[in-house]
Amino acid sequence: MTRLSRRAFLASSTAATSLVLLHPFSARAAAGQAHLRILTTTDLHCHAQAYDYYADRPVDTLGLARTASIIEEIRAEATNTLMVDNGDYFQGNPMGDWMAYEHGMNDGDIHPIIAAMNTLGYDCGTLGNHEFNYGVAFMDRVNAGANFPVVSANFASSLGETPLDDALHLPPYVILDKMLTDGDGTEMPIKIGIIGFLPPQILQWDRSHLEGQYNVRGIVEAATAWVPQMKAEGADIIVALSHSGIATGYEPMMENASLYLAEVEGIDAIVTGHQHLVFPGSNHEGDGIDAEAGTLMGKPAVMAGFWGSHLGLIDLMLVRDGDSWRVDSAQSSTRPISQRNEDRSISALVGDYAPVVDATADAHASTLEYVRAEVGQTSVPLYSYFALVADDPSVQVVSDAQTWYVTEILKGTEHEGLPVLSAAAPFKAGGRGGAEYYTDVPVGPVAIKNVADLYLYPNTLMAVRITGAQVREWLERSAGMFNQIEPGVADQVLLNPAFPSYNFDVIDGVTYQIDLSQPSRYDNDGAVVAPDAHRIVNLQFNGAPIDDAAEFIVASNNYRAGGGGHFPGADGSTIIFRAPDTNRDIIVRYIIDNGTIAPAADGNWGFAPVEGATVLFETGPAAATYVDEIRARGVQMEAAGDGENGFALYRITL
Incomplete structure (x- = not known):
């Protein structure tokens, strides 16, 4: 977690001769109040660089290298930040295929998208459905290179009588012990719980890799069991990483269950994805959905597009309540990396982030050879x-x-x-x-x-x-x-x-x-x-x-x-x-x-x-x-x- 005092912030801004304005939550936080900004990516699909390998040309609409270029500025706007990924990160373009079909993953190898993510200081991630496209063993080798934990609460090798009895393949959640800087500059501890979920439909979509060896729980059913456990372990706030979209009409084992996940007591914020859409935005409507405010069942939620097209943000104003923290108010938003002009052309809003480009340069060159080959x-x-x-x-x-x-x-x-x-x-x-x-x-x-x-x-x-x-x-x-x-x-x-x-x-x-x-x-x-x-x-x-x-x-x-x-x-x-x-x-x-x-x-x-x-x-x-x-x-x-x-x-x- 990045922590930046107001004094250090102002000093760094002056030294850079440019002023980055603090978010209102950070600007007005008093003693016992702290602004926590959650930065989110989702559905990267191995788009590390701003390049369309199918068309074999650079583009301005995608790539973690572009998304990352605004991360430091966005972190500087907040006193405390957390960064998470919501799944579907290493499959989905020719670079992902090259790694799986040509390069392979030996023990100790670092997948290029993981190498890129490691440059950005992610705090946690979860699995998406596409993580299984190359098999579970390949997925495990990819995740082994991550400098951050990966969690999933509804994917198991076998199911028990209750979700708490399931033989989960990964930890269902992580509780991060962090320090928050409040509005008075005082550092105080906080326990941030992060739990992850994926669509149960993986058993159908990747049956050849999963049938007879793995099983899944419904998203809401798993959350209902595990969130109280997280609270019992002392989590002050809980962030749900839901590689699942937003839909109305609840059904057990539903694919896009984020709206009903938000109903689970104890969850404070929802990171959604899977649908390759943007929320807040005009793509969703229905009871419990506030597309303008960016809330699901009254709780802040965000969906950050796909392929790195947007960075998702959830801003939480936290209040110290005795020995713990609670959410007092929240905002959700997204930051795009490009814009479409009136003449239908595309303009880049950001440049490349050099550490991501450098970390993936060799893989990019190899992918170009791959995409140009038969x-x-x-x-x-x-x-x-x-x-x-x-x-x-x-x-x-x-x-x-x-x-x-x-x-x-x-x-x-x-x-x-x-x-x-x-x-x-x-x-x-x-x-x-x-x-x-x-x-x-x-x-x-x-x-x-x-x-x-x-x-x-x-x-x-x-x-x-x-x-x-x-x-x-x-x-x-x-x-x-x-x-x-x-x-x-x-x-x-x-x-x-x-x-x-x-x-x-x-x-x-x-x-x-x-x-x-x-x-x-x-x-x-x-x-x-x-x-x-x-x-x-x-x-x-x-x-x-x-x-x-x-x-x-x-x-x-x-x-x-x-x-x-x-x-x-x-x-x-x-x-x-x-x-x-x-x-x-x-x-x-x-x-x-x-x-x-x-x-x-x-x-x-x-x-x-x-x-x-x-x-x-x-x-x-x-x-x-x-x-x-x-x-x-x-x-x-x-x-x-x-x-x-x-x-x-x-x-x-x-």
Whole structure:
């Protein structure tokens, strides 16, 4: 804990010729009152440096090196500080994968994210769900290098009759004996209890590493048992490190239980995370949530974004009460490391913190070699030039990876045995991105940065359980990509320019045609505007017309499954699985697992004939390389000259 008297603070400020203003709690604290500032990070996911390894370029929006650059100033604003991490710290980007898959962890090795954290004087940390992605033994070797304790109160090798009887893998909590400097400059002892929790869903997400060897408790149930124990051991205040988000509607073993954790008597402050959101902020609402004040059930709480995007702060005004301390008042806030400007550009608000950069320099250089090297091979080119008019290899590989992942993860669950379909869309398909905005990975090596080209967004995989009728409507919504085509008319414009390509979901695992002579059943916002229109025809599963009442699992992403794009069957209520992994990471793992991929576009969808009609669509000029391949799949296509802004035009006979 950092302690700074007012006299020392003013002296250091004068020496630096710049004044750092004290927080009001420190400025007005009197004798027997002390300001304690809790600095928090969460969901770092191994982002030590301000670098996007997928895009292979520096960025201003992430990195502990940036977050750390404001830590000293923020510490100087408070008389006493404590620093904690809320989990998901060593997995989540290519540096994490390099350490696990290439470097490994021998006894005595220091993981780069731990080396970075050790430069900052953390007081405690807890586990997140991603700490288990490489196995428990790897996790233990990583944690062995930390200069701070790591706690977890609901992860055990076995469960006893009560939480207090559980054989926990780590200590459930730590009680730190510290000295507080009060407003009069007097130092007095305090016992700060810190307890940690993780989502119980790790048993599903990392079943291959945990099944039969480990178990979990519900977050609230564990806290209810352990917090009184901490009080009995003399903890003056208790901080809960909850690698769990904020949601309403309590259920035992719920994933995002921080709101109800705040109800546990004896907890004074909550550090939340896991959802990759910011709190206080506009992302959460409901009974017990004060998003403006940053409280849960009246207690201060903070969620500091993800990847080091923010530093979270909880400021406590403590009052000496006899021989102990209690919280008199509190504030929650976050400090960002960058800002988005009106022109959509990003500006850095901070620079790099040299000790973090230095501590991770070797790992950074090795990661760059790793990210630029191949993770596998492709025996077919992966391109998106024709992704909006024909089944496409760049979309196919995403669907193949999603189907592979979800099929495996649902084994042993109530959903095992249901058909698994996959919904994926082309992200780089020209449009406003321009005539060069296409995926084009040639036959040969596939590097991690190529995977980023296949899947642009840091979505996480989700799966929904829907009916055959909902599958049909999902596809009807996707078919809004196209204008209505009139029979007998030549050279009609095919694509609806107001429809984004990321909303053109192709569903793999079924076969179907799109009848463009029909109007779109849905408008661009997902509202039904032509209730009698049905563009999706000949929809089949396993060679037979789809049963509208049959149930299917559809692998997708968090944006779509949670209601993004307003797709039927995907409004958040049908989600049966939320993966702890990004879709991009799943593609990487799929390629590594297979060695060589051959995502042959299987022609599971196409256009129904429209008599006498031809359509024009524009694509990148480099598409000419692959026209013969598209023709070989039965698409009647020919070059139709140059389009505007560098695009090439092609004519398709329907």
